[in-house]
Amino acid sequence: MTASRTARERVRTELTREIVDIARRQLATAGAGGLSLRAVAREMGMVSSAIYRYFPSRDDLLTTLIIEGYNALGEAVERADAACPRGDHSGRWRAACGAVRDWALAHPHEYALLYGSPVPGYHAPQETIAARVRDVTVFGRIVADAHAAGAAAVRGPAVAPSLAADADRMRELMPGVPDETVFRALAAWSGLFGWVSFELFGQLENAVDERATAFARIVDELGAFLGL
Amino acid sequence: MTASRTARERVRTELTREIVDIARRQLATAGAGGLSLRAVAREMGMVSSAIYRYFPSRDDLLTTLIIEGYNALGEAVERADAACPRGDHSGRWRAACGAVRDWALAHPHEYALLYGSPVPGYHAPQETIAARVRDVTVFGRIVADAHAAGAAAVRGPAVAPSLAADADRMRELMPGVPDETVFRALAAWSGLFGWVSFELFGQLENAVDERATAFARIVDELGAFLGL
DNA sequence: TAAAAATCGAGAGCACCGCTCTTGACAAGC
């Protein structure tokens, strides 16, 4: 019963899979706002209303795409980090940052879906928020490892007391790291995604041409900032 | 002729102005993708087709909104910077960064239009790219002034030779600043907008609660990074 | 094995969108 699924169930998961794949392909060409259930149905040789048997609304399909996107990006970052020697913190930082940019350049519309402006009318459910931690976890581990090895020491004024709870929450991703380093890591992290977003969203047009080299320099700057 | 405009011309510029204002108000409530020419026309008591006498397409209306947005943000940053003593570089940096965040929080959808994912199907014309420099100019001036005063000195490896042209172009905004400082400034700049985008686009949900205090800390970190 | 229940695709339809084209009213300039 549960092991050998009924034929209907099998074809259902197959069709669901196919819908998501087609939707992702359309996302890649038309962008998030251009994602059309009717177009997906057309490509599947279905009638538009039939899609609603599988996804009750366009937003639910979007949610699936977002979660799969976070996982794909997270996995890419994990792989890049794992390919480096554990003790080479700056190498891991560079590799992880490079993985973010590479993935973003390869899947620009998916990146926009994850880190760009929210799709109008779409309210992200809790599931997407949970899926988001995967890549951040890698960055946290790098910082934590570097700190444990004596690097990533931050001199500077103490963090405001009201930030203690936030720092504690962030520290779950980088155990043992003091508040000052936590916020410096956040600053570096936002620098990374800020730059990638700049590049993808056209902010570097007519400004920076040597994108790859400039990115490497920015990453090195941020890495040095982090004390790696 | 040119001085005392014809009644038709006067009512035309008035209506154009009204369309842009209503569009911006709708942008604020429905977001960029939710901007609808029909809805604008409805609110004006016009028929939808009449709008096309003033804006040949939805994209042209968007272009106007984007340019006005860049100018509004740029003006806010200019004002914040001008309110500080010229020699207080870290104060000016903090003020300018705060102006960006304040403006973004006050006009989230407009910020998304400027710095978020590009609107699907919309291709930004050159005019919008030109309008973009206004706030960046202020940041460049702060860095240049700080450097001239002996601050913002960067130690570190030389910038890759292939980045010379890009550095030169950026240096127009911060005269006299060496390559290393130029790219550090770019890193700080992307950290600022990265963080604001994180906050506005929901990336800090379930992560950072004390947004204002955390932002101040991030800005201080980036300012120290810049040597201000 | 036969009947009942659940599932599904198809189709029509609703209200909306951007955009185009035509038509008739009106004002500007000769």
Place this chain on the structure above:
DNA sequence: GCTTGTCAAGAGCGGTGCTCTCGATTTTTA
């Protein structure tokens, strides 16, 4: 006063997300 240019209005095209009904098919139950 007449021509010319400008304008709002309206109908219409093809597209969207989404809902509802209907008939067919499959699964489950008796």
